[in-house]
Amino acid sequence: MIHQARQLSVSALLLLASGGLLAESAIGIDNPYVRAVPPGTPNSAAFMTINNRGSADNALVGAASPASKVVELHTHVMEDGMMKMRQVQQIDLPAGKAAVLEPGGLHIMLIGLKGNLKPGEQVDLTLKFADGAEQKLSAPVKSPMGMKMR
Protein backbone atom coordinates (compact mmCIF):
# COMPACT_ATOMS: atom_id res chain seq x y z
CA MET A 1 0.00 0.00 0.00
CA ILE A 2 2.87 2.34 0.72
CA HIS A 3 4.37 1.96 -2.71
CA GLN A 4 1.85 3.93 -4.69
CA ALA A 5 2.49 5.06 -8.23
CA ARG A 6 4.08 8.42 -7.63
CA GLN A 7 6.36 9.09 -10.55
CA LEU A 8 3.67 9.05 -13.20
CA SER A 9 2.92 12.72 -13.26
CA VAL A 10 6.36 14.04 -12.41
CA SER A 11 7.49 14.73 -15.96
CA ALA A 12 4.20 16.43 -16.76
CA LEU A 13 4.55 18.59 -13.68
CA LEU A 14 8.09 19.51 -14.62
CA LEU A 15 6.86 20.62 -18.01
CA LEU A 16 4.27 22.78 -16.33
CA ALA A 17 6.86 24.25 -14.02
CA SER A 18 9.25 25.08 -16.83
CA GLY A 19 6.40 26.75 -18.67
CA GLY A 20 5.77 29.03 -15.72
CA LEU A 21 2.16 27.96 -15.53
CA LEU A 22 2.12 27.06 -11.87
CA ALA A 23 -0.19 29.06 -9.68
CA GLU A 24 0.84 30.39 -6.30
CA SER A 25 0.62 27.65 -3.70
CA ALA A 26 -2.22 27.77 -1.19
CA ILE A 27 -0.01 25.95 1.29
CA GLY A 28 0.90 27.56 4.59
CA ILE A 29 3.57 26.31 6.98
CA ASP A 30 3.27 26.95 10.71
CA ASN A 31 5.78 26.43 13.51
CA PRO A 32 8.47 24.55 11.60
CA TYR A 33 11.41 23.28 13.62
CA VAL A 34 14.16 20.70 13.46
CA ARG A 35 15.06 18.63 16.46
CA ALA A 36 18.48 19.42 17.92
CA VAL A 37 20.66 16.35 18.31
CA PRO A 38 23.92 15.66 20.16
CA PRO A 39 27.13 15.72 18.08
CA GLY A 40 27.63 12.50 16.15
CA THR A 41 23.95 11.68 15.91
CA PRO A 42 23.32 10.47 12.35
CA ASN A 43 19.70 11.50 11.96
CA SER A 44 17.17 14.11 12.98
CA ALA A 45 13.71 15.16 11.96
CA ALA A 46 11.72 18.25 11.01
CA PHE A 47 8.24 19.00 12.31
CA MET A 48 5.60 21.57 11.33
CA THR A 49 1.95 22.11 10.62
CA ILE A 50 1.10 22.24 6.91
CA ASN A 51 -2.16 24.02 6.06
CA ASN A 52 -3.87 23.51 2.73
CA ARG A 53 -5.92 26.70 2.40
CA GLY A 54 -6.80 25.89 -1.19
CA SER A 55 -9.92 24.29 -2.58
CA ALA A 56 -8.09 21.34 -4.13
CA ASP A 57 -6.62 18.34 -2.38
CA ASN A 58 -2.84 18.28 -2.34
CA ALA A 59 -0.10 16.23 -0.73
CA LEU A 60 3.45 16.59 0.44
CA VAL A 61 5.34 14.20 -1.82
CA GLY A 62 8.95 14.95 -0.98
CA ALA A 63 11.42 17.20 0.75
CA ALA A 64 15.03 18.20 0.39
CA SER A 65 17.58 19.84 2.66
CA PRO A 66 21.27 20.67 2.48
CA ALA A 67 21.52 19.53 6.12
CA SER A 68 21.45 15.80 5.40
CA LYS A 69 22.34 13.34 2.68
CA VAL A 70 18.83 11.91 2.45
CA VAL A 71 15.44 13.37 3.30
CA GLU A 72 12.42 11.08 3.65
CA LEU A 73 8.80 11.42 4.69
CA HIS A 74 8.09 9.23 7.70
CA THR A 75 5.31 8.26 10.02
CA HIS A 76 5.20 6.14 13.15
CA VAL A 77 3.25 2.91 13.33
CA MET A 78 2.59 0.61 16.25
CA GLU A 79 4.18 -2.75 15.63
CA ASP A 80 4.54 -5.54 18.18
CA GLY A 81 3.70 -3.02 20.88
CA MET A 82 6.46 -0.65 19.81
CA MET A 83 6.37 2.59 17.86
CA LYS A 84 8.40 2.22 14.72
CA MET A 85 9.18 4.64 11.91
CA ARG A 86 7.98 3.93 8.41
CA GLN A 87 8.71 5.78 5.21
CA VAL A 88 5.60 7.06 3.44
CA GLN A 89 5.39 8.19 -0.17
CA GLN A 90 3.22 11.17 0.62
CA ILE A 91 1.48 13.06 3.38
CA ASP A 92 -2.07 13.86 2.34
CA LEU A 93 -3.23 17.48 2.51
CA PRO A 94 -6.98 17.51 1.92
CA ALA A 95 -8.46 20.84 0.85
CA GLY A 96 -9.05 23.13 3.80
CA LYS A 97 -7.29 20.80 6.24
CA ALA A 98 -3.97 20.79 8.06
CA ALA A 99 -1.47 17.99 8.48
CA VAL A 100 0.43 18.04 11.76
CA LEU A 101 3.99 16.72 11.69
CA GLU A 102 4.98 16.08 15.29
CA PRO A 103 7.20 13.83 17.40
CA GLY A 104 5.73 10.34 17.55
CA GLY A 105 3.79 10.89 14.33
CA LEU A 106 4.42 12.20 10.85
CA HIS A 107 7.81 13.82 10.30
CA ILE A 108 10.37 14.78 7.71
CA MET A 109 13.36 12.54 8.42
CA LEU A 110 16.83 13.96 7.93
CA ILE A 111 19.12 10.99 7.36
CA GLY A 112 22.89 11.28 7.31
CA LEU A 113 23.36 14.70 8.89
CA LYS A 114 26.25 16.66 7.39
CA GLY A 115 26.92 18.58 10.60
CA ASN A 116 25.75 19.16 14.12
CA LEU A 117 22.32 20.60 14.69
CA LYS A 118 22.58 23.03 17.59
CA PRO A 119 19.69 25.00 19.03
CA GLY A 120 19.46 28.41 17.39
CA GLU A 121 20.74 27.28 14.01
CA GLN A 122 18.52 27.31 10.95
CA VAL A 123 17.94 24.42 8.57
CA ASP A 124 16.82 25.09 5.00
CA LEU A 125 14.08 22.82 3.73
CA THR A 126 12.39 22.55 0.35
CA LEU A 127 8.96 20.94 0.39
CA LYS A 128 7.62 19.36 -2.79
CA PHE A 129 3.90 19.04 -3.36
CA ALA A 130 1.73 16.84 -5.54
CA ASP A 131 0.54 19.84 -7.56
CA GLY A 132 4.12 20.47 -8.62
CA ALA A 133 4.71 23.44 -6.34
CA GLU A 134 7.77 23.72 -4.16
CA GLN A 135 8.07 25.74 -1.00
CA LYS A 136 11.30 26.75 0.65
CA LEU A 137 11.52 27.50 4.32
CA SER A 138 14.06 27.90 7.05
CA ALA A 139 13.33 25.98 10.23
CA PRO A 140 14.97 26.77 13.57
CA VAL A 141 16.77 24.00 15.42
CA LYS A 142 15.19 23.39 18.82
CA SER A 143 16.26 21.16 21.66
CA PRO A 144 13.87 18.34 22.53
CA MET A 145 12.78 19.75 25.87
CA GLY A 146 9.40 18.34 26.70
CA MET A 147 9.77 15.76 23.96
CA LYS A 148 10.57 12.15 24.49
CA MET A 149 14.04 11.22 23.37
CA ARG A 150 14.07 8.06 21.29
Ligand SMILES: [Cu+2]
Ligand atom coordinates in the same frame (compact mmCIF):
# COMPACT_ATOMS: atom_id res chain seq x y z
CU1 LIG B 1 11.80 8.91 10.77
